[in-house]
Amino acid sequence: MQLDKKLKKKLDQLIKDHRITAYSVDGNRILICVESEEDATILKCLSFEGFEVEVKITGRFVAL
Amino acid sequence: MDRTKRFEVLAGGISIGSERVTAGTLSGVFKDMTDGRDVLVSNWHVFEGQPKKTQILQPGPHDGGLVDTDRVGRLKRYVSLKPSRWRVAICAILGSLLGEWCSAYRNLVDAAVATFEPSDPRRKLVRGVYMDDGNILCPRGTHPGDGIIGRKVWKVGRTTGFGEGVVVSDNAVVKVWYGDQYILFQDQIIVKGKSEGGDSGSPVFLLSGDRPSENDQLVGLLFAGSDEYFVVCKYKHLQNLLKVNWQPV
Numbered sequence: 578m579q580l581d582k583k584l585k586k587k588l589d590q591l592i593k594d595h596r597i598t599a600y601s602v603d604g605n606r607i608l609i610c611v612e613s614e615e616d617a618t619i620l621k622c623l624s625f626e627g628f629e630v631e632v633k634i635t636g637r638f639v640a641l
Numbered sequence: 642m643d644r645t646k647r648f649e650v651l652a653g654g655i656s657i658g659s660e661r662v663t664a665g666t667l668s669g670v671f672k673d674m675t676d677g678r679d680v681l682v683s684n685w686h687v688f689e690g691q692p693k694k695t696q697i698l699q700p701g702p703h704d705g706g707l708v709d710t711d712r713v714g715r716l717k718r719y720v721s722l723k724p725s726r727w728r729v730a731i732c733a734i735l736g737s738l739l740g741e742w743c744s745a746y747r748n749l750v751d752a753a754v755a756t757f758e759p760s761d762p763r764r765k766l767v768r769g770v771y772m773d774d775g776n777i778l779c780p781r782g783t784h785p786g787d788g789i790i791g792r793k794v795w796k797v798g799r800t801t802g803f804g805e806g807v808v809v810s811d812n813a814v815v816k817v818w819y820g821d822q823y824i825l826f827q828d829q830i831i832v833k834g835k836s837e838g839g840d841s842g843s844p845v846f847l848l849s850g851d852r853p854s855e856n857d858q859l860v861g862l863l864f865a866g867s868d869e870y871f872v873v874c875k876y877k878h879l880q881n882l883l884k885v886n887w888q889p890v
Contacts, residue, residue, distance in 0.1 A: 584773070587842075588814070589814075592814055592816060592825070597816070598815065598867075599810070599813045599814060599815040599816065599829075599872075600813065600814055600815055601810040601811075601812050601813035601814065601832060602789060602812070603810070603811075603812065607811070608809070608810055610813075610815075610831070616658050624861070627849070635831070635867050635869070635870045636867030636869065637818055637867055638815055638816065638817045638818065638865045638866065638867055638870070638872055639817065639818045639865060639866065639867065640684075640686050640751070640817055640818065640820070640840040640841060640864060640865050641665070641821045641836055641837065641838050641839065641840045641863070641864070641865060641866050641871075
């Protein structure tokens with residue numbers, strides 16, 4: 578599915594934030610993965626018009 | 642089962658690594674689409690080195706693998722984790738015009754291929770993966786990796802052995818720490834499941850029944866993880882970019 582250009586730009590900016598480890602868009606659901614509980618608290622108020630946002634604490638992804 | 646020991650029969654799920662790294666996991670024996678030969682596959686950061694020169698050791702150096710005596714092959718080729726030279730050159734000249742294209746470079750796989758050139762002629766290749774009981778299971782199918790949110794998967798890795806998980810995303814943009822820098826990947830699978838250092842390269846299969854079986858499908862390779870999640874690059878990208886097939890007989 579092609580992402581709306583504006584949304585893609587916003588998410589691409591977001592992934593540069595050190596607290597964010599990953600994101601994905603599935604239908605009208607945006608999943609934002611963060612490093613810690615503290616990050617989740619800070620970012621839980623994120624909103625994208627027309628999308629449901631879920632914030633998941635995954636920790637930092639490291640090459641194993 | 643100790644997956645860090647030396648194996649005469651090579652199959653997925655055991656310790657392996659280039660002479661330059663510590664140790665990772667052998668994904669398994671694949672068919673090289675470029676010449677039809679059987680090859681060894683794992684992550685690029687597990688097989689890191691120079692094509693045709695760097696030796697691939699089983700077990701990996703951290704597990705006692707020695708250059709020459711424990712050689713099972715040599716690095717054949719890999720998918721670069723950096724932008725190609727022409728892309729860097731174009732961005733150096735036209736970066737201001739192509740801002741988004743230049744800043745949005747993302748990888749699809751962390752993967753490499755090695756030849757099978759064992760220093761010990763008794764060593765042989767077998768398709769499939771080692772299960773925790775020491776038997777080799779050979780799931781026959783493959784899956785491109787799309788449309789699998791909520792599906793159960795399993796993996797076998799050098800460090801944590803067999804483990805199950807559930808797919809939470811199948812098209813994620815993921816930031817992975819490589820020790821000295823973050824590298825961005827797109828179109829990745831995120832799984833809620835356990836993994837640890839040394840599990841990189843673990844083959845990941847879609848579970849089709851209650852327990853692992855030959856009916857399961859290879860969906861990709863684990864290459865990164867955190868305490869409770871791991872990241873898998875998709876089989877379809879392995880085929881397209883690395884030019885290998887999981888082709889059980």
